[in-house]
Amino acid sequence: xxxxxxxxxxxxxxxxxxxxxxxxxxxxxxxxxxxxxxxxxxxxxxxxxxxxxxxxxxxxxxxxxxxxxxxxxxxxxxxxxxxxxxxxxxxxxxxxxxxxxxxxxxxxxxxxxxxxxxxxxxxxxxxxxxxxxxxxxxxxxxxxxxxxxxxxxxxxxxxxxxxxxxxxxxxxxxxxxxxxxxxxxxxxxxxxxxxxxxxxxxxxxxxxxxxxxxxxxxxxxxx
Numbered sequence: 001x002x003x004x005x006x007x008x009x010x011x012x013x014x015x016x017x018x019x020x021x022x023x024x025x026x027x028x029x030x031x032x033x034x035x036x037x038x039x040x041x042x043x044x045x046x047x048x049x050x051x052x053x054x055x056x057x058x059x060x061x062x063x064x065x066x067x068x069x070x071x072x073x074x075x076x077x078x079x080x081x082x083x084x085x086x087x088x089x090x091x092x093x094x095x096x097x098x099x100x101x102x103x104x105x106x107x108x109x110x111x112x113x114x115x116x117x118x119x120x121x122x123x124x125x126x127x128x129x130x131x132x133x134x135x136x137x138x139x140x141x142x143x144x145x146x147x148x149x150x151x152x153x154x155x156x157x158x159x160x161x162x163x164x165x166x167x168x169x170x171x172x173x174x175x176x177x178x179x180x181x182x183x184x185x186x187x188x189x190x191x192x193x194x195x196x197x198x199x200x201x202x203x204x205x206x207x208x209x210x211x212x213x214x215x216x217x218x219x220x221x222x223x
Contacts, residue, residue, distance in 0.1 A: 024194040025130050026052055028214045029102060032128055032186060033057050037099040040064070040123065042086050042116075043106035047074035054079070062098075064089060087111045090119035102128045105212075107173075109163040118180050121219050126185070130214040135169030135207040138192065152211075153192075170207045173215065183220035189213055 026049045033039065035057045041050045044063035047070070053059045063081035065071050074081035086103070087110050101124030103116070108131050110116045120127035132155055142150035149159040157163070168176075170189060177184055188196045189210025197210060206213070 023048070024196075025104065025190060025212055025214055028188065028190070028196060029053075029104065029128055029130065030056055032214075032216045033059065033100055036060070038097075040093070040098045040101045042090070042101060042103045042120070043109075044074060044079075044081060044104075045070050047077050047079045047081060049102070049104055050074065050079050050081070051077050086116050090116065090123065093119070093123045095122050096125060098124045100124050100126050100128055104128075104130045105132065107131050108134075108166050108168050111165065113166050113168070114176060114180065117176060117182070121180065121182055121217065125218065127182070127217045128215070129173070129217065130212060131168055131173065132164075133170050133189065133207065133210050133213055134167040135171065136192070136211050137208050138211075140208075170210055170213045171203050173213060174203055177215070177217060181220065182217040184215060185218055186216040187214065 029049060030052055033053055037057065037059050039050070039053055039059045039061045041061065041063040044050050044065050047063060050061045050063050054061050061080065063074055063079060064084040064086065065074060065081055066083065066085055068083060071081050071083045086106065101120045103120060107113050107116060107129055117127070117129070120129070138152060139150045139155075142148060151158060155162070155164070174184070189206040190212040191197055191209060192211045194211075197206065
Protein backbone atom coordinates (compact mmCIF):
# COMPACT_ATOMS: atom_id res chain seq x y z
CA UNK A 1 0.00 0.00 0.00
CA UNK A 2 1.05 3.56 -0.63
CA UNK A 3 1.58 6.36 1.84
CA UNK A 4 -1.37 7.67 3.82
CA UNK A 5 -3.53 9.65 1.40
CA UNK A 6 -3.35 13.41 1.91
CA UNK A 7 -7.13 13.56 2.32
CA UNK A 8 -6.95 11.25 5.35
CA UNK A 9 -6.47 13.65 8.25
CA UNK A 10 -4.53 12.27 11.22
CA UNK A 11 -6.35 11.85 14.50
CA UNK A 12 -4.92 13.81 17.41
CA UNK A 13 -5.41 14.41 21.12
CA UNK A 14 -7.94 17.09 22.10
CA UNK A 15 -6.46 20.11 23.82
CA UNK A 16 -8.91 20.94 26.61
CA UNK A 17 -8.29 22.57 29.99
CA UNK A 18 -8.73 20.19 32.88
CA UNK A 19 -8.95 17.11 30.70
CA UNK A 20 -6.36 15.34 32.83
CA UNK A 21 -4.85 11.96 32.17
CA UNK A 22 -6.66 8.92 30.90
CA UNK A 23 -6.32 6.14 28.40
CA UNK A 24 -4.83 7.88 25.41
CA UNK A 25 -6.79 5.82 22.90
CA UNK A 26 -9.94 7.06 24.68
CA UNK A 27 -8.70 10.64 24.37
CA UNK A 28 -8.10 10.16 20.65
CA UNK A 29 -11.67 8.86 20.28
CA UNK A 30 -12.90 11.86 22.29
CA UNK A 31 -11.27 14.16 19.75
CA UNK A 32 -13.15 12.45 16.91
CA UNK A 33 -16.68 12.86 18.31
CA UNK A 34 -18.74 16.02 17.80
CA UNK A 35 -20.51 17.55 20.83
CA UNK A 36 -24.10 16.43 21.36
CA UNK A 37 -23.82 13.45 19.00
CA UNK A 38 -25.82 10.25 19.29
CA UNK A 39 -23.31 7.53 20.18
CA UNK A 40 -23.46 3.76 20.50
CA UNK A 41 -20.44 2.18 22.24
CA UNK A 42 -20.24 -1.51 21.33
CA UNK A 43 -18.31 -3.61 23.83
CA UNK A 44 -18.21 -0.67 26.22
CA UNK A 45 -16.63 -2.56 29.15
CA UNK A 46 -16.93 -0.63 32.40
CA UNK A 47 -18.23 2.44 30.55
CA UNK A 48 -15.17 4.63 31.04
CA UNK A 49 -15.13 5.81 27.40
CA UNK A 50 -18.88 6.35 27.31
CA UNK A 51 -18.71 8.35 30.56
CA UNK A 52 -15.88 10.47 29.14
CA UNK A 53 -17.94 11.24 26.03
CA UNK A 54 -20.98 12.07 28.15
CA UNK A 55 -19.05 14.38 30.47
CA UNK A 56 -16.84 16.07 27.86
CA UNK A 57 -18.96 16.03 24.71
CA UNK A 58 -22.48 15.95 26.10
CA UNK A 59 -23.34 13.00 23.87
CA UNK A 60 -26.57 11.05 23.97
CA UNK A 61 -24.86 7.74 24.66
CA UNK A 62 -25.92 4.10 24.64
CA UNK A 63 -23.82 1.00 25.16
CA UNK A 64 -23.74 -2.74 24.57
CA UNK A 65 -21.59 -4.95 26.77
CA UNK A 66 -21.29 -8.72 26.85
CA UNK A 67 -20.28 -9.17 30.49
CA UNK A 68 -22.75 -8.73 33.32
CA UNK A 69 -19.97 -7.20 35.44
CA UNK A 70 -19.38 -4.53 32.82
CA UNK A 71 -23.08 -3.75 32.52
CA UNK A 72 -23.38 -3.39 36.28
CA UNK A 73 -20.39 -1.03 36.39
CA UNK A 74 -21.94 1.10 33.63
CA UNK A 75 -25.32 1.26 35.34
CA UNK A 76 -23.63 2.28 38.60
CA UNK A 77 -22.25 5.31 36.75
CA UNK A 78 -25.62 6.28 35.35
CA UNK A 79 -24.97 5.04 31.81
CA UNK A 80 -27.62 3.56 29.51
CA UNK A 81 -26.13 0.15 28.72
CA UNK A 82 -27.66 -3.22 27.90
CA UNK A 83 -26.16 -6.68 27.89
CA UNK A 84 -25.58 -7.88 24.37
CA UNK A 85 -23.25 -9.49 21.86
CA UNK A 86 -21.76 -7.53 18.95
CA UNK A 87 -21.81 -10.64 16.78
CA UNK A 88 -25.55 -11.24 17.12
CA UNK A 89 -27.35 -8.14 18.38
CA UNK A 90 -26.23 -5.37 16.01
CA UNK A 91 -28.56 -6.68 13.29
CA UNK A 92 -31.53 -5.45 15.34
CA UNK A 93 -30.51 -1.78 15.07
CA UNK A 94 -31.95 0.32 12.21
CA UNK A 95 -29.87 2.15 9.63
CA UNK A 96 -28.43 5.54 10.67
CA UNK A 97 -29.67 5.18 14.24
CA UNK A 98 -26.56 6.93 15.61
CA UNK A 99 -24.10 9.58 14.55
CA UNK A 100 -21.16 7.47 15.76
CA UNK A 101 -20.83 3.78 16.54
CA UNK A 102 -17.67 2.99 18.48
CA UNK A 103 -15.88 -0.35 18.70
CA UNK A 104 -12.93 0.19 21.05
CA UNK A 105 -10.37 -2.62 21.42
CA UNK A 106 -13.04 -5.19 20.58
CA UNK A 107 -13.03 -6.10 16.89
CA UNK A 108 -10.27 -8.67 17.37
CA UNK A 109 -12.48 -10.48 19.92
CA UNK A 110 -15.53 -10.78 17.66
CA UNK A 111 -16.30 -13.96 15.77
CA UNK A 112 -17.17 -12.21 12.50
CA UNK A 113 -15.23 -8.93 12.24
CA UNK A 114 -16.29 -8.19 8.65
CA UNK A 115 -19.99 -8.55 9.45
CA UNK A 116 -19.59 -6.48 12.63
CA UNK A 117 -17.82 -3.69 10.72
CA UNK A 118 -20.56 -3.68 8.07
CA UNK A 119 -23.16 -3.27 10.82
CA UNK A 120 -21.21 -0.40 12.40
CA UNK A 121 -21.18 1.44 9.07
CA UNK A 122 -24.88 0.76 8.56
CA UNK A 123 -26.04 1.76 12.06
CA UNK A 124 -23.85 4.85 12.39
CA UNK A 125 -23.18 7.76 10.08
CA UNK A 126 -19.59 7.25 11.15
CA UNK A 127 -17.75 4.41 12.88
CA UNK A 128 -14.73 4.64 15.17
CA UNK A 129 -12.67 1.47 15.54
CA UNK A 130 -9.55 0.97 17.67
CA UNK A 131 -7.58 -2.24 18.09
CA UNK A 132 -4.18 -3.62 19.11
CA UNK A 133 -1.81 -4.02 16.17
CA UNK A 134 -0.49 -7.57 15.93
CA UNK A 135 2.04 -6.39 13.32
CA UNK A 136 4.00 -4.29 15.84
CA UNK A 137 7.76 -4.89 15.82
CA UNK A 138 7.81 -6.16 19.42
CA UNK A 139 5.31 -8.88 18.58
CA UNK A 140 7.29 -9.83 15.48
CA UNK A 141 10.51 -9.95 17.49
CA UNK A 142 8.98 -12.11 20.21
CA UNK A 143 7.76 -14.60 17.63
CA UNK A 144 11.02 -14.55 15.68
CA UNK A 145 13.49 -14.82 18.56
CA UNK A 146 11.53 -16.73 21.20
CA UNK A 147 8.97 -18.52 19.08
CA UNK A 148 6.21 -17.68 21.55
CA UNK A 149 3.01 -15.65 21.47
CA UNK A 150 3.86 -12.30 23.08
CA UNK A 151 2.46 -10.79 26.25
CA UNK A 152 2.62 -6.98 26.18
CA UNK A 153 0.98 -3.98 27.84
CA UNK A 154 -1.72 -3.96 25.16
CA UNK A 155 -1.93 -7.75 24.87
CA UNK A 156 -1.66 -8.73 28.53
CA UNK A 157 -3.21 -12.22 28.36
CA UNK A 158 -1.44 -15.48 27.62
CA UNK A 159 -2.45 -17.29 24.45
CA UNK A 160 -4.67 -19.73 26.36
CA UNK A 161 -6.54 -16.97 28.22
CA UNK A 162 -6.82 -14.21 25.63
CA UNK A 163 -10.26 -13.20 24.31
CA UNK A 164 -8.60 -12.19 21.01
CA UNK A 165 -9.51 -14.68 18.31
CA UNK A 166 -8.63 -12.66 15.17
CA UNK A 167 -5.07 -11.31 15.20
CA UNK A 168 -5.46 -8.16 13.10
CA UNK A 169 -2.71 -5.82 11.92
CA UNK A 170 -3.13 -2.23 10.78
CA UNK A 171 -2.61 -3.29 7.17
CA UNK A 172 -5.17 -6.07 7.62
CA UNK A 173 -7.70 -3.54 8.86
CA UNK A 174 -7.02 -1.12 6.00
CA UNK A 175 -7.60 -4.04 3.63
CA UNK A 176 -10.90 -4.84 5.36
CA UNK A 177 -11.99 -1.22 5.01
CA UNK A 178 -11.33 -1.44 1.28
CA UNK A 179 -13.28 -4.70 1.07
CA UNK A 180 -16.43 -3.33 2.75
CA UNK A 181 -16.23 0.04 0.97
CA UNK A 182 -15.46 2.10 4.07
CA UNK A 183 -13.86 5.52 3.60
CA UNK A 184 -11.10 6.35 6.08
CA UNK A 185 -11.62 9.95 7.20
CA UNK A 186 -9.02 10.03 9.95
CA UNK A 187 -6.58 7.44 11.23
CA UNK A 188 -3.60 7.20 13.51
CA UNK A 189 -1.32 4.68 15.12
CA UNK A 190 -0.35 4.88 18.77
CA UNK A 191 3.22 3.99 19.66
CA UNK A 192 4.26 1.64 22.47
CA UNK A 193 3.91 4.45 25.03
CA UNK A 194 0.37 5.11 23.83
CA UNK A 195 1.03 8.42 22.08
CA UNK A 196 -0.14 9.21 18.54
CA UNK A 197 2.41 8.94 15.78
CA UNK A 198 2.18 12.42 14.27
CA UNK A 199 3.79 11.81 10.91
CA UNK A 200 2.16 10.87 7.62
CA UNK A 201 3.81 7.53 6.92
CA UNK A 202 3.22 4.58 4.61
CA UNK A 203 0.83 2.00 6.04
CA UNK A 204 3.70 -0.49 6.33
CA UNK A 205 5.54 1.91 8.69
CA UNK A 206 2.47 2.34 10.90
CA UNK A 207 2.07 -1.43 10.77
CA UNK A 208 5.61 -1.91 12.08
CA UNK A 209 5.85 0.89 14.66
CA UNK A 210 2.25 1.29 15.83
CA UNK A 211 1.09 -0.64 18.89
CA UNK A 212 -2.54 0.36 18.32
CA UNK A 213 -4.66 1.73 15.50
CA UNK A 214 -7.57 4.20 15.75
CA UNK A 215 -9.75 4.79 12.66
CA UNK A 216 -12.65 7.13 11.89
CA UNK A 217 -14.72 5.64 9.06
CA UNK A 218 -17.83 6.36 7.04
CA UNK A 219 -19.67 4.62 4.26
CA UNK A 220 -18.28 5.34 0.83
CA UNK A 221 -15.62 4.18 -1.59
CA UNK A 222 -12.75 2.36 0.11
CA UNK A 223 -9.14 3.50 -0.07
